[in-house]
Each structure stands twice: as C-alpha cells, then as structure tokens.
C-alpha cells in the first residue's frame with residue numbers, strides 16, 4: 177500500500193522555506209535558493225532559502241546575544257525541562273509531517289521514519305528534559321589549606337554558543353541529538369543542516385519556537401559547508417562545534433576551530449566489523465547482519481560493512497546471505513512493501529558504484545547486487561562482495577552505501593586483529609550463542625559501541641561515539657550532556 181502524504185506536508189513543501197534567525201523567519205534572493213531533491217524520483221520537491229556568510233554571521237550574533245543576555249540559561253532547570261518536554265510532545269503530534277519530510281527529502285522508508293527516527297527525536301528531548309533538574313556538581317574536602325575552614329564545590333555551566341553542523345543521512349535525529357542536550361545544558365545554538373536535507377530541521381525549528389524556546393537561542397541557517405559551515409567553525413563568537421559528518425571534514429574543522437580553540441565534538445565515519453561465530457543462530461544472524469548494513473541503504477555511520485564469518489559455516493552462511501539480499505525489495509519509501517530506499521543523490525550513487533567497480537578490478541567478486549536499478553531516482557541493489565582481500569580499498573574505506581564485504585576467518589586472535597586494522601573505531605557486532613566469547617571479543621575490539629546478536633540499535637541511555645578516527649566525544653547519555661558543559665571549581669575561605 178502506498179502512503180499518501182498529508183496536506184500539512186504539501187503546504188510546507190509548496191512554499192520556499194525561509195531560515196531562522198533570532199526568532200524570525202528570513203528569506204533571501206532566489207539566487208541563493210537551495211533545491212530539495214527527492215532521491216526516489218530525482219525531482220525538485222521544494223526550495224529552501226540558502227544563507228550567505230552575512231546571514232550566518234547574523235545567526236551567530238543572535239545566538240551570542242541570547243547567551244550573553246542569559247534569556248535561556250537563566251531559566252530554572254524545571255522551566256527548561258517543561259519546554260524540552262513540550263518539544264517532544266510536538267514532535268509526536270507532528271510525526272506524520274516529520275516522517276514524510278524525511279522520506280521526501282532524505283529518501284527514508286516511511287515506516288522507519290515514523291516509527292524509528294521520529295520517536296527517537298522525541299525521546300532525545302524527553303531524555304534531556306529529565307537531566308536539566310539533575311545536572312549537579314559536588315562538594316569536596318581539600319587538603320592544601322591545612323586545617324583552615326574551606327567550603328569547596330564544583331558546578332556545571334553551559335559551554336556557550338554551539339555551532340551544530342549536520343550530515344544528510346539522519347537529519348531529524350542528528351538535529352535532536354545535538355539540540356536537546358545543548359539546550360538542557362543552557363547553551364545557545366546555530367544549526368547548519370546538510371544542503372541535501374534541510375526540510376525536517378526547519379520544521380523542527382518551528383516546533384522549537386512553538387514550544388517556547390526564546391528567540392535567538394536556536395538559529396537555523398541552511399547553506400554550503402564552505403560558506404555557512406566555514407563561517408560557523410571560524411567565528412570567534414562560537415565556543416563549541418558539534419559536528420557529525422565525514423572524517424575528512426572533521427579534520428578541516430580542527431584547523432578552522434583553532435583560532436579561538438573551540439571545543440569540538442566530532443561524530444565521524446566508520447568501517448564497522450560484524451563477527452559471526454560458527455555457533456550463531458544462522459537464520460537470525462543472516463537477517464541481523466543484512467539489516468546492519470542495508471538499513472538506510474547503508475548510509476549509516478555504524479553500518480556493519482565488514483563481515484567476518486568463521487570458516488566452518490562460511491559457505492552456507494554466504495549462500496543464505498546472498499539469497500536474503502537478493503530478496504530485499506528496493507523502492508520508494510512511501511510504498512510499505514519496500515525494504516530499502518534510494519541513495520541520497522546521483523553523485524553519491526556514482527561514488528558507491530565506483531567503489532564496487534574498483535573492487536572488481538582488484539579481484540573481488542559480486543555475489544549479490546552490484547548494479548544501479550534502472551528507474552528514476554538513485555536506486556541500487558543491495559550488494560555482497562566476496563573474494564575480498566583485507567588491503568583492498570573496499571575493505572578499508574567507508575563506502576556509505578549498501579555494500580557488504582564478506583571474508584572468512586579461522587581463529588579469534590586473527591579476526592580481532594583484522595577487525596582492529598582500521599583507521600576507524602566507531603562500532604562492531606559479535607554474533608554467537610557463547611556469551612563469554614562475545615564479551616572476550618568485544619573487550620579487545622577498539623570501537624565506541626558494540627552489539628551482541630544485533631547491530632545498529634541506538635538508545636539515549638547509551639553513549640555513542642568513536643575511537644580512533646571515528647571521532648571525539650560522545651552523544652547520548654550523561655556523557656552527551658557534559659559535552660555541552662564547562663565545569664567551574666569554587667574554593668571558599670569560610671574563616672572570613
């Protein structure tokens with residue numbers, strides 16, 4: 177059955193979307209318009225006003241003013257909690273529109289967006305609403321003053337103005353994962369969505385205003401990385417950058433941020449291993465491993481793109497995996513029969529297909545998929561590659577598409593060292609019925625998040641981020657909140 181999208185979505189996409197600075201929705205000349213392309217058709221479905229460098233500066237100044245005037249940070253913890261909770265309620269009330277925008281603009285499956293990403297965005301605001309009233313320092317007894325009477329304590333402060341630079345692969349959730357903890361900490365924000373996927377972030381902006389976030393506390397400026405992204409990351413008025421995107425851009429931000437030594441949270445790329453032991457439940461594992469790479473058409477930072485299968489079950493496992501992969505129904509996200517949607521753009525599709533061609537030239541074999549689907553939009557078949565060597569580009573580089581490389585392994589020591597032989601260290605999964613072995617393996621894998629007998633499940637309670645070149649810092653959990661805080665230590669001589 178094909179879902180028909182709502183009147184509210186039609187209205188939202190039929191008007192050129194302005195951007196948000198200091199509580200006002202501002203437009204720019206048509207020459208700065210950003211087209212929104214539906215990846216399922218290649219058609220232009222909406223237009224967004226693109227911000228210039230001056231607009232970005234105005235957004236940064238508005239955030240700075242609101243922070244320095246303390247319009248948000250001085251609200252009581254309970255007042256902040258109420259507003260964040262209201263944002264969560266509004267996200268749920270507007271779930272259909274938000275999910276439809278994720279499908280139209282980001283190529284998501286409607287069901288995944290409505291029942292996965294939208295609730296996750298709402299939960300992010302609710303989770304951090306709870307933390308506003310529990311963000312506490314501690315008291316300490318000090319030794320350096322001898323027996324002189326002192327009262328010493330620590331307290332958390334918001335880090336200041338935060339620039340948030342988002343990727344295209346999870347626009348709503350990425351915006352929520354950054355905005356909710358930053359607002360809970362008392363920060364003011366400038367958000368730059370990815371050029372490809374601005375719509376749901378702009379819609380979220382409307383909900384934030386409706387919930388009562390004061391003007392200037394959240395500003396949203398769509399635009400290119402080289403103009404708007406650079407303006408935010410270079411500005412001396414911005415105290416911190418929270419970035420999700422590629423490792424290459426993350427490295428550029430280090431350079432741009434050094435002027436005023438901005439704090440940086442970097443959620444970057446991955447090439448995550450899935451390790452399948454011979455004692456796994458084979459059918460469930462085939463399904464789980466396939467979901468771990470093909471969900472979101474592989475455009476997921478934690479995608480399990482390197483699969484290692486223990487030699488005794490390798491042939492049977494690959495045969496079942498290929499069969500399962502060939503049965504995955506690919507198509508546009510509003511048809512609920514479809515299990516995998518399009519890639520984000522023609523350029524990205526060509527890049528993914530290029531990786532496959534290069535792998536074939538180096539000796540890898542396509543066991544499933546490997547080709548574009550000839551129809552409108554940016555669709556390809558989910559792909560499984562075998563006869564892959566550890567050193568091939570396809571086994572080392574992040575492809576960010578529905579491409580799985582499968583290799584056999586003989587012993588645990590071997591597979592652990594191969595799994596770790598990567599510049600990335602974002603995620604990993606182990607598939608086995610032996611709990612002890614699972615823990616032994618995970619302890620030795622250099623990854624920020626690991627799963628046993630599942631892959632890719634996020635939760636607000638579980639800190640999320642990478643080892644090695646997969647990033648700095650964590651999102652979600654208390655750790656995610658503390659990324660938006662500074663700590664002050666106070667030593668009071670109470671003999672005076």
Ligand code: NAD
Nearest residue numbers: 342343344369370401405406421422425443444445446477
């Ligand atoms: P990207 O690095 O190309 O772009 C990300 C954002 O950075 C965009 O908004 C872009 O406009 C902006 N940008 C680009 N150049 C910039 C510059 N010089 N200065 C400031 N901003 C700049 O990444 P992408 O292609 O949008 O996203 C895919 C990447 O994101 C993948 O590598 C994926 O692994 C990663 N990702 C990581 C996580 C995580 O949590 N670790 C989550 C999702 C995506």
